[in-house]
Amino acid sequence: MTAVELAGVAETPHPPGKDLVLDVRDLRMRYGSTDVLHGVDFTARRGEVLALLGPNGAGKTTTIEILEGFRMRSAGEVSVLGVDPGRGDERWRARLGVVLQSWRDHGKWKVRDLLDHLGIFYRAYATERIPRPWPVDELLDAVGLTPHADKRVHQLSGGQRRRLDVAVGIVGRPELLFLDEPTVGFDPAARREFHELVHRLADLDETTILLTTHDLDEAEKLADRILILAGGRIIADGSPDELARRVAGDAEIRWTRGGERFVHATADATGFVRELLTQHGDEVQELEVRRASLEDAYMALVYEQESGARAGAAARVWQQGSEA
Amino acid sequence: MNPTTAAVRAGLRRGLIELRNTFTNGQDLWNYFFPTVVLLVTMFFMRGSTVPGTTFSLGARTLPSALGMGLAFGGMLMLASQLVVEREDGTLLRVKATPNGMLGYLIGKIVLLSTVAMLSMLLQLLPAIFFLDGLELARPGAWLGLLAVALLGLVATLPIGAVIGSLIENPRNLGLVMLPTMGLIALSGIFYPINGYPGWLQAIAQVFPIYWLGLGMRSALLPDDLAAVELGGSWRHLETVGVLGAWAVLGLVLAPVVLRRMARRESGSRMAARRERAIQRVG
Missing domain, CATH: 3.30.160 (Double Stranded RNA Binding Domain)
Structure with missing residues (x-):
C-alpha cells in the first residue's frame, strides 16, 4: 500500500488541486426528523481506491447515492469530478460508473448486445485521453465473460451476473466508479480475478474507485484508504495498515x-x-x-463509536489522533 | 456525433433488439398469439349474426372494433406494465445511470410497442379476411385509413400509458387499471353497438379513446352505409380526430413531467425496498 502518499493526505484533509475527484464536506442528510448523516467529510484523489466500511444502517448507501446524484442531500458541500452531483448533467454522468447491488434487469438480452448497446451512449463523450466506450470484446475479456457473450442475461449464474453488472459499470470507461458490495456471490477464483481487475482499473486507467463491502479482507486487499462510517460520521480514515496500528497498537x-x-x-x-x-x-x-488486523481495528472503532454514542459523547479519539 | 443524436439512434437500435428478443421468447409469443386466437374464434362464431337493423355480419363489424381496442391495449396498458415491471427489476435505474439513457429507453419502447401493436393488428386482420364477408379491403382508402387511425391511436395512448406506468409503483396495482379498462371496453361498443345504451353511459364511453379507435377502424374498413347505425348516424371523422388529438396533447404534456419525476426518484435503495416488499409478498 502507498503509505507515503497517505501520510500527506492525513496532514491536509482537503488538499487542493485538480486531482481531487471527490470532495465531501460536512455532508448531512435528514429523513423527516431523523438524521442519517451528521457531517461526513472525506476526499479522494485520482486513481485512489477507497473502501467505505460500516455497520448496516450507518448511512453508506445514502452517502453513495448522494454522490451518484440519485438522491438530494440535506446540507453540506459535495463535489464529484468537480461538479455538484445535485446538478450533474449528462456529460458528468458519462464520466461516472455505477455498480449497484444485484439487479435482474435485461434478462432477455444477450450479454454482448447489452454491453454493445449501453456503450453507444458513451461514444459522444470520448476524449483524447479517454476513448469511450470500452470495446466490447476487450471488456468481455476483462471481466471473464467471453465464453458467455452470446448467452441471455437470465441464463447467467449469480457470479457471472455480478461480473456483467461490473462490466456495465465500466463500459463507459468511468473516471470514478462506485461499487456497492461488488463481490457478493463470487467464488474465490472469481473474487481474485475481480480484485485484479480493480487494481488494473486503478493503476492503468487511473480510475478512482469508491467501494462498499462487509468483507474486511477484501477491503484490506483492494483499498488504498479505508473510511469507516458509523453513526452518520466518518470515524476513521486511513490506510488499512495505519488503522490497524493506530487502534490496536x-x-x-x-x-x-x-x-x-x-x-x-x-x-x-x-x-x-x-x-x-x-x-x-x-x-x-x-x-x-x-x-492487529483490520478486523480488530474495525471492531474496536465501531464499538468505541457505539458506546461513545450511548454515553452521549461521540468518541472521536481517532479523528483527533489523525489531525494532530 | 451529438450525444442526443447518438441516444436517439441507440434508442432505435434498442427497440429493434427488444423486438428480436420478444419474438424469440416463447412466453411472449404465447402472449401475443393467444388473445388473437380467442378473438378470431369469437368472430368466427359471430359471423352469422347480423348488426341490428342491417343484414351486415356482426363478426365483420367486430373485427375493426377489436383492432381499435387492441391498439388502446397495446399502447396504454403494455407500456404502463412494462414501465412498472422494468422499474422493479432495475432496468430504469440502469438506464438512469447511463448518459441520455432515459431518452434512448423511451424511444426503444416506442419502437417496440408500436411495432408489436401494428403486427398484432395484421395478425388479427389477415386470417379474418378469409372467413368474414363485407370488409372493404380492396378500397384504396381502407389501408390508408387503417394506418392513419393506428398512428393517431398510438400517439393518443402511448403517453397516457407512460403516465399510468410512472404513477403505479407496485406491479400488483396494475390490476387497478386493468379492471376499469375492461369495463370501458364493454361500454365502448367493441363487440356490440351501444345505440341502445342510456345516454349517460354513451357519454362516458365517448370521453375515452377506446370508443373512437373502434369507430375510426370501422370507418376505414366497413362500407359507408354502416355509418347509419353509429351514434349520430355518421363516422364523425372530425370528432374522432378531435378526441384522440385531445388525449394525445394531454398525454404529451403530462408524460414528460410525470416521467421525469419518476426517474428522479429512482434509486438503489428504493429498489431494494421494493424488492423487500416483493419477497414479503411471496413469503
Whole structure:
C-alpha cells in the first residue's frame, strides 16, 4: 500500500488541486426528523481506491447515492469530478460508473448486445485521453465473460451476473466508479480475478474507485484508504495498515520454549523478537507474530463509536489522533 | 456525433433488439398469439349474426372494433406494465445511470410497442379476411385509413400509458387499471353497438379513446352505409380526430413531467425496498 502518499493526505484533509475527484464536506442528510448523516467529510484523489466500511444502517448507501446524484442531500458541500452531483448533467454522468447491488434487469438480452448497446451512449463523450466506450470484446475479456457473450442475461449464474453488472459499470470507461458490495456471490477464483481487475482499473486507467463491502479482507486487499462510517460520521480514515496500528497498537507474539507456551503483547514486535532470540536462541520454537488486523481495528472503532454514542459523547479519539 | 443524436439512434437500435428478443421468447409469443386466437374464434362464431337493423355480419363489424381496442391495449396498458415491471427489476435505474439513457429507453419502447401493436393488428386482420364477408379491403382508402387511425391511436395512448406506468409503483396495482379498462371496453361498443345504451353511459364511453379507435377502424374498413347505425348516424371523422388529438396533447404534456419525476426518484435503495416488499409478498 502507498503509505507515503497517505501520510500527506492525513496532514491536509482537503488538499487542493485538480486531482481531487471527490470532495465531501460536512455532508448531512435528514429523513423527516431523523438524521442519517451528521457531517461526513472525506476526499479522494485520482486513481485512489477507497473502501467505505460500516455497520448496516450507518448511512453508506445514502452517502453513495448522494454522490451518484440519485438522491438530494440535506446540507453540506459535495463535489464529484468537480461538479455538484445535485446538478450533474449528462456529460458528468458519462464520466461516472455505477455498480449497484444485484439487479435482474435485461434478462432477455444477450450479454454482448447489452454491453454493445449501453456503450453507444458513451461514444459522444470520448476524449483524447479517454476513448469511450470500452470495446466490447476487450471488456468481455476483462471481466471473464467471453465464453458467455452470446448467452441471455437470465441464463447467467449469480457470479457471472455480478461480473456483467461490473462490466456495465465500466463500459463507459468511468473516471470514478462506485461499487456497492461488488463481490457478493463470487467464488474465490472469481473474487481474485475481480480484485485484479480493480487494481488494473486503478493503476492503468487511473480510475478512482469508491467501494462498499462487509468483507474486511477484501477491503484490506483492494483499498488504498479505508473510511469507516458509523453513526452518520466518518470515524476513521486511513490506510488499512495505519488503522490497524493506530487502534490496536500492540502485536501479539507467541512462542514455545522447553515445551512451555508463551504469549506477549507489545507495540515493538520486532525489537521484542530480536531480544527474545538473542537471549534464548535455538530454544525458541514455533515463533508467531500476529499484528492487529483490520478486523480488530474495525471492531474496536465501531464499538468505541457505539458506546461513545450511548454515553452521549461521540468518541472521536481517532479523528483527533489523525489531525494532530 | 451529438450525444442526443447518438441516444436517439441507440434508442432505435434498442427497440429493434427488444423486438428480436420478444419474438424469440416463447412466453411472449404465447402472449401475443393467444388473445388473437380467442378473438378470431369469437368472430368466427359471430359471423352469422347480423348488426341490428342491417343484414351486415356482426363478426365483420367486430373485427375493426377489436383492432381499435387492441391498439388502446397495446399502447396504454403494455407500456404502463412494462414501465412498472422494468422499474422493479432495475432496468430504469440502469438506464438512469447511463448518459441520455432515459431518452434512448423511451424511444426503444416506442419502437417496440408500436411495432408489436401494428403486427398484432395484421395478425388479427389477415386470417379474418378469409372467413368474414363485407370488409372493404380492396378500397384504396381502407389501408390508408387503417394506418392513419393506428398512428393517431398510438400517439393518443402511448403517453397516457407512460403516465399510468410512472404513477403505479407496485406491479400488483396494475390490476387497478386493468379492471376499469375492461369495463370501458364493454361500454365502448367493441363487440356490440351501444345505440341502445342510456345516454349517460354513451357519454362516458365517448370521453375515452377506446370508443373512437373502434369507430375510426370501422370507418376505414366497413362500407359507408354502416355509418347509419353509429351514434349520430355518421363516422364523425372530425370528432374522432378531435378526441384522440385531445388525449394525445394531454398525454404529451403530462408524460414528460410525470416521467421525469419518476426517474428522479429512482434509486438503489428504493429498489431494494421494493424488492423487500416483493419477497414479503411471496413469503
